[in-house]
Amino acid sequence: MKNNNRFILGGLATAALTGCGGQPEPPRRPMNILYIMTDDHTSQMMSCYDGRYASTPNLDRIAEEGVRFTNSFVANSLSGPSRACMLTGKHSHKNGFYDNTTCVFDGSQQTFPKLLRKAGYETAIVGKWHLESLPTGFDHWEILPGQGDYYNPDFIRQTGDTVRCEGYITNIITDKSIEWLEHGRDPEKPFCLVVHHKAQHRNWMADTCDLALFEDRTFPVPETFYDDYEGRPAAAAQEMSIASNHDMDPIYDLKMRQPGRKSRLSDAYEAMIGRMNPEQRAAWDRFYEPIAADFYARNPQGRELAEWKFTRYMRDYLKTLKSLDDNVGRLLDYLEESGLAGNTLVVYTSDQGFYMGEHGWFDKRFMYEESLRTPLVMRMPGGAKGQIAEMVQNIDYAPTFLELAGAPVPEDIQGRSLLPLLRGGHPEDWRESIYYHFYEYPAEHMVKRHYGVRDERWKLIHFYDDIDVWELYDLEADPRELHNLFGNPAYAAEQERMMKELVKLQTQYDDTAAMEKNASYDRKR
Numbered sequence: 001m002k003n004n005n006r007f008i009l010g011g012l013a014t015a016a017l018t019g020c021g022g023q024p025e026p027p028r029r030p031m032n033i034l035y036i037m038t039d040d041h042t043s044q045m046m047s048c049y050d051g052r053y054a055s056t057p058n059l060d061r062i063a064e065e066g067v068r069f070t071n072s073f074v075a076n077s078l079s080g081p082s083r084a085c086m087l088t089g090k091h092s093h094k095n096g097f098y099d100n101t102t103c104v105f106d107g108s109q110q111t112f113p114k115l116l117r118k119a120g121y122e123t124a125i126v127g128k129w130h131l132e133s134l135p136t137g138f139d140h141w142e143i144l145p146g147q148g149d150y151y152n153p154d155f156i157r158q159t160g161d162t163v164r165c166e167g168y169i170t171n172i173i174t175d176k177s178i179e180w181l182e183h184g185r186d187p188e189k190p191f192c193l194v195v196h197h198k199a200q201h202r203n204w205m206a207d208t209c210d211l212a213l214f215e216d217r218t219f220p221v222p223e224t225f226y227d228d229y230e231g232r233p234a235a236a237a238q239e240m241s242i243a244s245n246h247d248m249d250p251i252y253d254l255k256m257r258q259p260g261r262k263s264r265l266s267d268a269y270e271a272m273i274g275r276m277n278p279e280q281r282a283a284w285d286r287f288y289e290p291i292a293a294d295f296y297a298r299n300p301q302g303r304e305l306a307e308w309k310f311t312r313y314m315r316d317y318l319k320t321l322k323s324l325d326d327n328v329g330r331l332l333d334y335l336e337e338s339g340l341a342g343n344t345l346v347v348y349t350s351d352q353g354f355y356m357g358e359h360g361w362f363d364k365r366f367m368y369e370e371s372l373r374t375p376l377v378m379r380m381p382g383g384a385k386g387q388i389a390e391m392v393q394n395i396d397y398a399p400t401f402l403e404l405a406g407a408p409v410p411e412d413i414q415g416r417s418l419l420p421l422l423r424g425g426h427p428e429d430w431r432e433s434i435y436y437h438f439y440e441y442p443a444e445h446m447v448k449r450h451y452g453v454r455d456e457r458w459k460l461i462h463f464y465d466d467i468d469v470w471e472l473y474d475l476e477a478d479p480r481e482l483h484n485l486f487g488n489p490a491y492a493a494e495q496e497r498m499m500k501e502l503v504k505l506q507t508q509y510d511d512t513a514a515m516e517k518n519a520s521y522d523r524k525r
């Protein structure tokens with residue numbers, strides 16, 4: 001066992017502890033865990049991280065009353081893989097869930113909810129699951145099939161039946177979560193409730209009550225919006241460009257529907273709005289029809305079209321986010337009102353970051369900063385407040401929750417407990433770099449397979465499979481990652497150092513398949 005802590009009591013912490021004065025402390029109840037994760041919510045769109053675009057007062061509340069991690073990263077920037085990393089505390093090559101398209105999560109493997117149950121917790125998950133097999137290790141679950149729907153979504157229940165729920169997804173997930181907290185759980189047990197929101201995932205369909213918001217807002221395009229990808233062939237090969245009508249579909253993504261007009265994804269859009277009830281549909285059409293009529297009448301082209309699409313994308317994302325923030329506020333309020341807040345760790349994060357026009361993109365996948373990073377704020381009663389700058393990763397959540405519960409952390413968990421940081425400590429032996437590996441290729445958005453290492457200042461990436469390209473970035477001099485320094489003799493020492501760091505992490509995490517692909521380094525450097 002590792003990361004043992006002095007609070008381990010084996011199962012429920014009901015025994016008396018000896019305080020520092022030698023006096024027994026009163027029995028302490030293990031802390032509850034509320035883990036809220038939003039799909040595709042990026043820190044550029046969370047006001048405690050970035051004040052330019054969004055206002056997220058309820059999410060910020062968690063950070064204000066607790067901590068905000070300023071260097072929080074994922075291990076594989078995609079939904080299913082991130083969820084598997086989070087549940088197991090292991091990188092993709094160890095948990096077996098590499099990509100969304102070919103994998104089925106092996107639910108017989110060790111996960112933190114299973115270990116929490118052994119420690120006496122009651123566990124539940126509501127919302128997006130996206131791991132193909134059905135959940136294991138949860139006392140209660142209600143999940144969306146696949147990506148789920150924004151309007152009148154179906155839920156798969158534990159009984160095996162699929163039921164349609166009337167309303168807007170973010171409200172429904174919150175209702176179900178509060179319902180379980182209020183009436184579903186065993187009040188005698190500590191709980192771990194996992195709330196997985198479907199918003200902010202494509203295609204950013206807002207609640208009808210939020211449609212009219214942000215229509216007066218315009219946004220300067222990011223500095224890298226017109227990136228030419230020079231020196232970065234993998235970046236040039238992607239299909240996630242806002243400007244491209246193939247990649248970002250005006251009908252499906254931006255709701256520019258007109259009767260008789262077709263596009264690559266218009267049928268998928270018809271199916272989505274086909275789920276709406278007459279009232280929802282009337283509000284929807286009332287809002288988007290005049291915008292579509294104006295758009296097709298003006299028929300913008302070139303940069304005008306790209307920037308118009310960017311504006312609509314940003315507005316829709318913000319509208320969807322408004323509901324998300326409101327609903328997280330409802331959950332926080334419930335914790336206060338029910339008296340649970342004083343003994344509940346609240347975690348808010350996303351399954352990865354997202355591009356909001358940086359490099360001209362939407363979507364994620366790349367090891368570049370915007371999608372490698374993920375928002376992470378936590379509020380632990382009695383815990384530290386402020387910012388935490390240590391590099392943390394989504395494989396760290398599982399050991400954190402286990403340590404908090406007083407449960408042993410199995411040796412094979414690859415993440416490290418964040419509890420010392422949450423208690424205000426700064427362990428000297430904290431990690432100095434993180435490891436990343438993305439596998440979903442060939443696939444939608446055409447982001448090539450790659451792995452790499454990032455430390456405080458440098459990043460080394462190897463794109464492989466049908467390409468063999470190494471990239472090196474100095475994040476201090478080039479935070480937007482526009483200048484690939486790989487092979488530049490002026491940076492040979494840093495390059496060598498980062499290569500050694502990469503091999504060190506691959507060895508530590510036992511990613512032998514990736515190590516075999518390192519051979520090209522010597523040919524290319």
Ligand code: SGN
Binds near residue numbers: 039080100130202444
């Ligand atoms: C869907 C989306 C993609 C997105 C993936 C993965 N296309 O396939 O744009 O990259 O999900 O997202 S859509 O036409 O179905 O909207 S993930 O967050 O679930 O990994």
Ligand code: CA
Binds near residue numbers: 039040201351352
């Ligand atoms: Ca996602």
